Amino acid sequence: MKKNPRPPARASQPRRHEPPTSEAAPRPNRPVREDLVLQACLEAYGFVRHEGRLADRALDFTLRHKRNLYSNERRAVAERVYALLRRQRTVDFLLEHAHRDFSRLDKTRQDVLRLAASRILHGEAVDAVARTSALTGSDAGALSALPEAARKLESLPREKRFPIAASLPDFLAERFREVFGADAERAAEAMNERAPLTARANGFKGDREKLRAQLEQEGVLATPTPLSPLGLILDTRANAFTLEAFREGWFELQDEGSQLLGMLVDAPPTRVVDACAGAGGKTLQLAVQMKNRGDLHALDVDEGRIDELRKRARRAGVHNVRTQVIPAEGAEVDEALAALKGKADRVLVDAPCSGTGTFRRKPDARYRLTPEMIQDHVARQKRLLERFSQLVKPGGRLIYGTCSVLREENEAVVEDFLSRHPDYSVRPVAEELGPELGAKVGPGPFLRLAPHLHGTDGFFGAILVRSK
Known part of the structure; x- marks a missing residue:
């Protein structure tokens, strides 16, 4: 991470299917309207954290009602909300140490800061995040103070640091230690990365090499899964559910x-x-x-x-x-x-x-x-x-x-x-x-x-x- 606080665990890579967007063809060069993206993020995140809805359903509901968003904006909403949920406990710890009044702020202001801090942890520049999140004064200052807060987290004893850095409840962190032993931190870190988009070839249509050829005809690149002889990892941000290969039953999405x-x-x-x-x-x-x-x-x-x-x-x-x-x-x-x-x-x-x-x-x-x-x-x-x-x-x-x-x-x-x-x-x-x-x-x-x-x-x- 350049000029930003080093996250306690590795940041995740973009997830390509959270959730499916209604537009099949993304337009990556179209500028993101940050005010609309932030509004949608706040709505979806609020459904999850303040109303207890499931994340995929909250995002699906939000994006279905935000018909004016471009496809790249819809992806940005999904990626930012999921990124924050994966690092929720870490982000809250950092903000509580970077912003002296964080716990006393209203929910919306807290959530704006959470989304901003999560973006910084995942590699975005502080100045750009503060500007696009419309943060000024002590709120913008808190983003600049994240490196010092990250150092405080790193200085904690390992048994106290692990649950926060892994963003796990204490009882789950203990179970991870029991199951994975010395590998617990590595295991938890991997759990906070985005999962690949994996398809299983339908053997009634053909094997995975035939499926791969079919996908390539639709402009979708795919690589074989290393363990399963049936799977392909789709290397694309296209909506898999809109592909002709999917509609004709060539594959199912399956880990x-x-x-x-x-x-x-x-x-x-x-x-x-x-x-x-x-x-x-x-x-x-x-x-x-x-x-x-x-x-x-x-x-x-x-x-x-x-x-x-x-x-x-x-x-x-x-x-x-x-x-x-x-x-x-x-x-x-x-x-x-x-x-x-x-x-x-x-x-x-x-x-x-x-x-x-x-x-x-x-x-x-x-x-x-x-x-x-x-x-x-x-x-x-x-x-x-x-x-x-x-x-x-x-x-x-x-x-x-x-x-x-x-x-x-x-x-x-x-x-x-x-x-x-x-x-x-x-x-x-x-x-x-x-x-x-x-x-x-x-x-x-x-x-x-x-x-x-x-x-x-x-x-x-x-x-x-x-x-x-």
Whole structure:
């Protein structure tokens, strides 16, 4: 960073898909109208931090109602809001030490300063930020005082500095230390970078090289994902959802880690269950594994997500999916699943979790999470494994996955299940993925991915085999 305070953790690179803009073709040379961008940033950020809305929905709502913004201005709004959310705790610490009256300012003035400080932490010049944010007097002076505040942060003892520099709640910072040990700072830093825009090629249309050629015809450059043989990283700021290749079902946007979790299923063309299907990203991946044959049962408690899955399946040319909305709890669940009991060759339980592996994409989630919520997730995960394990036939496999990096949601849940089900055993993921790839995704029998090691979201996966 030139002539600006050095951030306690590395600044992130522009994220290309937060959120999709309504204009397909950006005009990078068109000047940004900073007053309109700041107004939209304040509105979206206020929805998230002061009203508790989810960041992606807040931005989508704001940008949908700001029809006068150019495409480059819409991207600027999304990038600035997400950048601030990733560094929220760091920014507040710096401003509290750089501006003597910061805590007493009204909310709007505080938020203007937050957005300005975040821009400086990400490399913009102090004078330009102060001018475009219409900051004068003590507010502009606070931006110039950020280097001294950054030095105060760096001087704190490591155990006090880490949660602030990582912009994590104290209890999550402690868990990161438990999980990652000496790598905790590096792991947290990677969680505060923007995630790449990753596509999974739809095997019904062609492999990823054919997809890459198709994208190049539309002016979109892409590079192969280093781990998944199915993925491409899109090197463009174009809106992926407006591409002809997307509309014709050539690809789905899916993190590389999610693709690897889907690969653990190795779904045969018989009877397979995606027990927590959601909107169907991995369901469609399993359909390709099954070559559109057999019965692929996609289950979820949310009818809206199931409706979205049906639309995506039609676009992808998937024909073997049977969707079913099931009750969340109670005896009605067993009744809904009765026809599948003991009949599935594969059951994937991609369980709801804390989402601690997805902070790159959902930076605001860390501020809503509590220790009690994690305990609730663990209890639900144990119930889901117990419930859906009953669908696995003798000799079949139960694949458990989360987008969490916390051991209590991952290994501990598997260990608890195995302690009560001696007829299940662990199949090391290297036996499914091959020794070369298996060695890259975890030193033990499980899939364990993290941004600082693999460039993916944080994921966990386990293959559990039921004896014959």
